[in-house]
Amino acid sequence: MFKRKFHAWLERYFYQPSVFDIIVSALLLPLSAIYYCIVWIKFKLSKVQKFPIPIISIGNLVLGGSGKTPLTKAIFNEFNHEFKTFIILRGYKRESKGMQIVALNGDIKCDVATSGDEAMEYATNLKNANIIVSNDRKIAINKAINLGAKLVILDDGFGKANIFKFNILLRPAKTPRLNFTIPSGVYRYPSSFYGLADFIPSSSDIIKKTTIINPQPKMVLMTAIANPSRLEFIFDKCIGHEFFADHHKFNKFECESILKNYNANSLLVTQKDYVKIKDFGLSVSILDLKTTISPNFANKIKLFIKSYQNSDKIYQTNQEGKIC
Template identity: 30%
Template sequence: MSFKNVINKKYKLLLPVSWLYIAGVRIFSFLYDAGLKKSRSYPLPVICIGNLSVGGTGKSPMVEYIVRLLKERYRLATVSRGYGRKTRGFLVADKQATAATIGDEPMQFHTKFPEITVAVAEERTTAIDALLQNERPEVILLDDAFQHRAVTAGFNILLTAYYNRFPGDYYLPAGQLRDLKAHYKRADCIVVTKCPEALAENEQQAIIHEIDPQPGQQVLFAALQYGTLYSVFGEGEGLPEGIATLLLVTGIANPEPLKEQLQQYKKEIRTFYFEDHYDFRQEDIDRLLLEYNAFKNGTAAFITTEKDSVRLLRFKTQLKQVALFALPVRHCFLLDGSKKFDTLIGDFIQNFEKPQIFYGKKSKEEKE
């Protein structure tokens, strides 16, 4: 597919900027490929989850999938940049952590999986060095780090959304690609996410042909599977009787699939879309409450994502008086994809061999 087919006409004026962007990415890549910038390996299994584009491929649900797969067998740590947080430096989530201190997605991981270590840092190498000295995890998951070459992960998972696959996309700002298409070759596994559940096998084969995987490179397909609505500040699941209007409040890259999912409730849906990772302000909450209070008591409910819900926690005093529900989402692999994916992850960890060169700080035991 030519990029001419996927660029909206109004973005064609941005092509010269995209060409400059491509040049910058190529220079950055060359520095690592030529060894002028060093990429560090570590003496434990490091799994990277990422994409070539900006947002919207389901990285957080994939991290959660792997956490559920491994948390009973290994000491796990997730490492994220902590996008949108108000702090800097290396931090490990604790009881005082909030979306403002560690970022919304790490806070989501911490809330759902308090038994694992959740760390954030601008530099992934800083976080890993610190974790090896203190928490000493057995497996590290790098969230949204495919394009960050400073760490050489042992296993790379590349996600691409079904509705905007990377072979037919173009570079920022005319398209959504932030990394070179050719870098898909570094992935050990490519997962086409957000697929229709009934995706035909012949279409799967056509997509595999489009991606052109390297020898040994697995291409799997997954759909989003939504869970049951649950009260954010209260107890219980499912919508209460009498709810006639759903007020959808989101700050995610692509909220339309969520809206489509809510249509099954056969209610009126009103949308309040904010930009991805949006930092809700008091005036936003005031406006939303004004909308809510316009409805007869008990006939409207706010619906949001789990990622958005952790950013709304700081307004608990105001929002605990209203009906606020979160809708969880998971990846559901098509056909036997789950078995294949689980086997790939399990085999990587079990067969992991420490790299001969380790650029991180050594522990006291390792020095001895």
């Protein structure tokens, strides 16, 4: 209960601060200044490594979600038929250590505890999925290359300033009220870093369609995603909602209790939540978000891949001594 209240306060603090919250933010500004300097120095001093295959990064500058997961799915679906594509992510809140292959050519290699919820969402929702989780993205990229990867997508990869990549940055659906880095504001990277993006999609570049699988007349929304207010469009279809901290690990008892307390026919959950409760044997409805990218967006990525391939050919030719 405390965690849920704290999470609700944080969302208000970052996006709709009260007078008290603004005073707290002002008092924390010295810490934000120190944090800002550390991040700036990290980016400034990073030695960039270029890998032999193109790498696409999906990222954002703020804490919490901005739609990285559905966009990563959309880009995978767009390009995997032409280039064997791997999705690499940290696997936040997973119970495993080191690098783990979650899925290879659609064959799921581990359970959700080992992979983390986001990685398992990719593994179960993408055809011919290739998914690796690792705290060290460079090790994972090299593993993907050894497994035949021709394209890598880094989920939440913007902060990896030491990797050469095409940086796609997403803006949050709601603009933060306070334009500061944490803890005074919601920015984990300074807002000026939008200038480091290779592409910032507009609303017309990302096409979303949401349906409900197994809709029921009395559904209670239960979710453990960042910024659950993003699901506000569905609130009027539910008899209630229960929000948990991002990546919360559900247990069967609390799910049954929510169903009972609301006298609900089913739990309405996201795909990210579903992978953690699918074996509980409960009545579940699923928010199914289908995302595609515009031709303009796809062409931006295609141009990057093409230029990458051409530069690699020139490099190889130079190495062979054919061009002086």
